[in-house]
Amino acid sequence: MNRVKVGIVGLGRLGRQHAENLAFRIPNCELSAVCSVILEEVEEVQKEWNIPYAYTNYDEMLKNKELDAIFIASPSGFHCEQIEKALNAGFHVFSEKPLGLYLEEALHVQEVVNMHKDQVFMLGFMRRYDKSYAYAKKKIEEGKIGEPFLIRCYGLDPAKAINGFMQFAKNNYSGGLFLDMAIHDLDLARWFLNAEAKQVWAIGGAYAYPDFSKLNDAETGAAMVKFEDNKMGIFVAGRNSAHGYHIETEIIGTKGTLRIGMVPEKNMVTVFDETGAVKECSDGFLERFEQAYLSEVEEFISCIRDNRKPNVTVEDGVLSTALGYACKESFETGELIMVQSPYHKLTNK
Amino acid sequence: MNRVKVGIVGLGRLGRQHAENLAFRIPNCELSAVCSVILEEVEEVQKEWNIPYAYTNYDEMLKNKELDAIFIASPSGFHCEQIEKALNAGFHVFSEKPLGLYLEEALHVQEVVNMHKDQVFMLGFMRRYDKSYAYAKKKIEEGKIGEPFLIRCYGLDPAKAINGFMQFAKNNYSGGLFLDMAIHDLDLARWFLNAEAKQVWAIGGAYAYPDFSKLNDAETGAAMVKFEDNKMGIFVAGRNSAHGYHIETEIIGTKGTLRIGMVPEKNMVTVFDETGAVKECSDGFLERFEQAYLSEVEEFISCIRDNRKPNVTVEDGVLSTALGYACKESFETGELIMVQSPYHKLTNK
Amino acid sequence: MNRVKVGIVGLGRLGRQHAENLAFRIPNCELSAVCSVILEEVEEVQKEWNIPYAYTNYDEMLKNKELDAIFIASPSGFHCEQIEKALNAGFHVFSEKPLGLYLEEALHVQEVVNMHKDQVFMLGFMRRYDKSYAYAKKKIEEGKIGEPFLIRCYGLDPAKAINGFMQFAKNNYSGGLFLDMAIHDLDLARWFLNAEAKQVWAIGGAYAYPDFSKLNDAETGAAMVKFEDNKMGIFVAGRNSAHGYHIETEIIGTKGTLRIGMVPEKNMVTVFDETGAVKECSDGFLERFEQAYLSEVEEFISCIRDNRKPNVTVEDGVLSTALGYACKESFETGELIMVQSPYHKLTNK
């Protein structure tokens, strides 16, 4: 098979990074088209990287029959509709997380994905492709820590990004802390524990920025989840991490424990000065997950060429979203919430 | 004032360590009497360390008017009665934790303590006197991390001690995981957050040792606590830590975070071998808290000599016990539990 | 400018990795030709990656006028001759380290490079392009540690590679421990200290593998170097590192210290098991410097396109080689050796 020709929609910060990777750093891949509603972005990228096609209209891009795959990096609210259109137009599809902002649309997308079984669909749960996370998964599968029964996940955005987020959140529906920030961790928990959630209690508050309360959201929050077989999940998500972007995951098993990112170190330098021995910390997701953002797309292209399915499924997107909504509901009501199967709900309607 | 003369009751593993410290390593202190129901223990210690008085009957020891203070290191079930008797006999009293196995007796002891305001009473929450914990407290008081709003506490006993514990637990009421293991952490949480608990949900199970389920106890458990002002507490307690005795505490504040014992390292040696770079871990509480066990008693003796009160109060014992019982109730019922003031309950009776 | 078309010579372990990177992961670059004396290697790579041209004769490849640049990853003994030929044929040249096995040929190459000032020449001192090393350099330039005055460099190959090395060394002239292993560190020292070496004393021996003595080489060795302005360099190189590939660099300045790779950790996972808290370590240079091997070549291609010179110069190659030879001489004679300028020597001839 020849190089996979990809068209990308969305050229924001992360979208642009994906576009650059697709253009230059992914084996057997060609960035053939770029699309954004912002004309200047499209023109700039097309010119700088010499991209054959450029669009400001997504539907127009889907008419381009030279393309093999569509890469969706647009704002979250557009994901579901764009996934559906691209699949129906016959393309392989990669979509950034989340699958959708609402559970219903996520469920609908799942149906659409399942109707196009010959096309590759992949969701951007990139952490599974991070070398450290992949290594941890391998260790667990090899039995290194026995049976995993507790996972603790920290997903903390750097404090210096908080003003930008507040601005965004006042104008847009982000889904709130648990759906927006914790969604990666909810996916990781299901993946590492190999179990689904049964019950959740979520708490939190606004400690330094009272505006979060006005948005009915938490600045920092914690959720405890009871999974099948009494397995336990502890999730801390936040927007105000003084030392930087702190993504840490711990899996405790009957024979050992793994910690990933115990200190969210920026690199391998330790600075010794009058402060002490200092490990500087990650600035944000582009720095921390640079390699994972490449590897997940390498896997996507490789799946298309080899005609196989990626490890992340649309169901992972649906079930993580369902759990995220249960966290959100618990946080908003203060109650202990049963996590019902989204498929059950679907049937009931 | 001259040296403080102390009589100790209980010469088990921890009791004997305390006795040795009282005899040799605490300034201005003299171990004048030892007491245990096991005659051989008493005789051995008396002879080896040349202790003036030895008893197998606690009440007899309380008649010794040369003594200034009684140090209680007997099994938990005796604490309340022995504290009361010693206070009524006019002695200063140090008691190992817990204050009592039942909330009612703890409340009663509080009344007794309050009736003897001229005598020093101190509870063995030694972690507050560990250098690292004390340092963390100081940092917080200096505003280093802003306002603390989340605490995460791990209290994990080494796996190699599990058979011994199972044997003990089958024959004795230990209070269960949350009262027995987590009690130190519940005290620390109240101390660091400077807030009382409002609600708790606790989960857990038996993952490697099904016998815990028969005892209606958890091998490893987790509790999430909502404190006043939406502050959050996360507690993980367990009996099966593969790598050793893992006591870790994290306090997240609006401006920074402190972690104490992130890696429960045995000492300052790192071993590099075919395994990798290895930090060996603490064996157990006597190794990890060797210094704290000395410092708390130094403080007790110093309080007696200076006629002042220690930082740990009887109320700390009562409130931690109340929270421990709420965790236990939540674990047993699966419900979200309101943590009611124990004083409120008392009044209602 | 269009994509830079590259021909690579040498398809061994590192050569093949470079080839794959040139083919797929370097922006604005195209791998147009591959060359190796081993026919099967050439055929396999050409077919697998669909490379236009393939050669078993280096001189033939140099006749291909479609190429812009030659990438030399052949055995060290060929570097000088191949660099000279490629430059004379008008190509930009990237050569893996070392510049040459002998100081005289390195000096000769420098003359050749200087005669082709319009062509880019770059030497594979990739560590300068490793994110952590680059970060350390930036910190120093910003004055973070004041004036650097001591550097300590560890370059230790994993024990599990020792048999392979012994086999190689019995049949080939490797240059010995200080020229072969320590050469990267000697370059780093000059780069970080911004000073040239004046005197060196080197010691070492064969501790587990007596065969090193027969080869007149050291299994592990140490060199102490006095640089200009009394700056100090400490170098430990070895072939028998139990825990893996250990590359560590420390720079001490008047106001602080930087350590790079203090623990040569494989990734961000910490394993807690009965051994303790374990950081697994790097397997070898391809794992540790994966990113640096990409970034240096990105820089090479970028220099060609932008018509500018890379930070690593041919002089860096010459001076590091001269220092390596001084270490070797000291180790062999046991004497304290003056490091004479290689240019001085040249003039004297």
Next chain:
Amino acid sequence: MNRVKVGIVGLGRLGRQHAENLAFRIPNCELSAVCSVILEEVEEVQKEWNIPYAYTNYDEMLKNKELDAIFIASPSGFHCEQIEKALNAGFHVFSEKPLGLYLEEALHVQEVVNMHKDQVFMLGFMRRYDKSYAYAKKKIEEGKIGEPFLIRCYGLDPAKAINGFMQFAKNNYSGGLFLDMAIHDLDLARWFLNAEAKQVWAIGGAYAYPDFSKLNDAETGAAMVKFEDNKMGIFVAGRNSAHGYHIETEIIGTKGTLRIGMVPEKNMVTVFDETGAVKECSDGFLERFEQAYLSEVEEFISCIRDNRKPNVTVEDGVLSTALGYACKESFETGELIMVQSPYHKLTNK
């Protein structure tokens, strides 16, 4: 045997700490006499701790026949004379390091010690009694790292103490960096490698404080030592460590490596703030070696009571001093120096 009665001479910073330990924290020991030429010091300590005897004249203290042992914590220049007098007066003797400022007097003390074989003599190389160092020694004896062949020792005093030291050094002969600071490390090297030094080269300079050059001393220096069997020693000593008191020791063996104090952490707290993840560092020797200062004296008292000899011998003091002098000579002359046996020298006279 009853409690060992000790008289201490020297009540400076370290002396006073020793005195307090002897008085209160050492089992089976009694501080019966204190001596200092400064009357106020003596009076203050006597009164505060209720010490039976106090002297301003050392010879007077030696006449007190109630004493069993003399503890010497006076300035270095007095050690030899005071050791000799105390031994001749029949006392057991503990002396702080160094044995003497000059090799000749150290050799003389050795003769005196050897003439009093029934008395315990111990030198304050307390690091051997630090838990981490003792643990490392045990690991080596168990064969954990195979045969040790390289030791690297850092002994760096905190920058904040530098002005105090400069003041002292301008008025007193300290012995210089290698004899004063590195002496502990020279002892450790001999202990861990189980080999004696053959050759040394030492370099160094004044980088931030030019006054060191005027004193003919180094602000920071490095020495490389060739030991018997080609074993290697690397020593870095300094007075200007920005982050604090940095004592680090690494022992590399044929099967593994041990590092002690890789990060000279103050305690088990990690601070996460805008700087990153910070381990604060040790302030100085009293903080870092608090436990070792107790344990060495416990061992001294225990040796007296059990009628046995401590692990540190007078010969360790002599041989470390001889090596320190060789470092000093190399630093001053710039030459590679043969380390001659001090006993050989003695014979030659």
